Amino acid sequence: MIVDGRSSTAFALSLEGSCMLALAGARDWFDWSGWSFTVGGTVLSLAGLYVTFREARAAKDRARDAGTAAQAARSAALAAVKAVSTRVTAGDLMFIRKDLEAVLRALETRQTHAAITTLRGCREALNRLRERLESTANRSEIRRMLDDVVNVQEALEQAVHRGAELPSFVDVSRLLSRHMDTMSRWTEQLRFEKVEAL
Numbered sequence: 001m002i003v004d005g006r007s008s009t010a011f012a013l014s015l016e017g018s019c020m021l022a023l024a025g026a027r028d029w030f031d032w033s034g035w036s037f038t039v040g041g042t043v044l045s046l047a048g049l050y051v052t053f054r055e056a057r058a059a060k061d062r063a064r065d066a067g068t069a070a071q072a073a074r075s076a077a078l079a080a081v082k083a084v085s086t087r088v089t090a091g092d093l094m095f096i097r098k099d100l101e102a103v104l105r106a107l108e109t110r111q112t113h114a115a116i117t118t119l120r121g122c123r124e125a126l127n128r129l130r131e132r133l134e135s136t137a138n139r140s141e142i143r144r145m146l147d148d149v150v151n152v153q154e155a156l157e158q159a160v161h162r163g164a165e166l167p168s169f170v171d172v173s174r175l176l177s178r179h180m181d182t183m184s185r186w187t188e189q190l191r192f193e194k195v196e197a198l
Contacts, residue, residue, distance in 0.1 A: 089132060090190040096125050097183040100176045103152075107169055112160055119153040138186070145179045152176070 099122045106115035126149060130142040152172055158164040 085132065086190050089129065090187050092125060092129050093183045093187045093190070096122055096129070097180045097187070099125070100149075100180050100183075104173055104176060107172060112156055112166070116153060116156050116160065119149055119156070122149050123153065141182060145182070148175050148179065 099118050103115045103118045103122070106112070106118065123146065126142055126146045130139055130146065133139050133142060152167065152175070155164070155167045159166040
């Protein structure tokens with residue numbers, strides 16, 4: 001097929017024009033698709049940031065709740081230990097009081113050796129109790145009780161082993177009874193929780 005120069009130039013121009021239009025259309029498509037990917041990427045990035053923010057806030061809330069739960073567990077454990085300590089202290093006070101009663105009964109029936117043995121046990125129990133007490137005032141009171149128990153024990157031992165005169169039963173009874181009354185009061189306070197702690 002023979003084509004003249006003008007028609008081939010026109011054909012070339014029309015082909016070039018079609019290619020340019022095609023390229024221009026493709027360029028528009030690339031521009032639109034690039035813009036779409038940019039907008040889509042931005043939306044996805046924002047969605048990711050939102051999800052990350054929500055998760056971070058939820059993690060913070062979980063950490064706070066865990067901290068609160070740990071604090072609550074720690075407080076409950078301390079309260080349980082304090083409750084057990086209070087019950088043990090009330091029991092010790094009751095047993096020491098009973099021992100002091102036994103000392104008075106032994107002295108009344110002139111069983112001095114039995115009174116000395118019981119007083120030794122009271123000394124040990126009072127020392128343990130003094131270490132457990134929180135209140136300084138009550139520690140001082142226990143210290144006075146301990147001093148009086150030691151003095152009575154030593155006076156009885158002097159009477160048994162060195163022939164010294166036995167202490168007056170009335171004086172010993174007045175002294176130990178006063179301490180027994182204090183222990184009864186403390187036991188009731190602990191039992192009915194009228195005070196926070198000894």
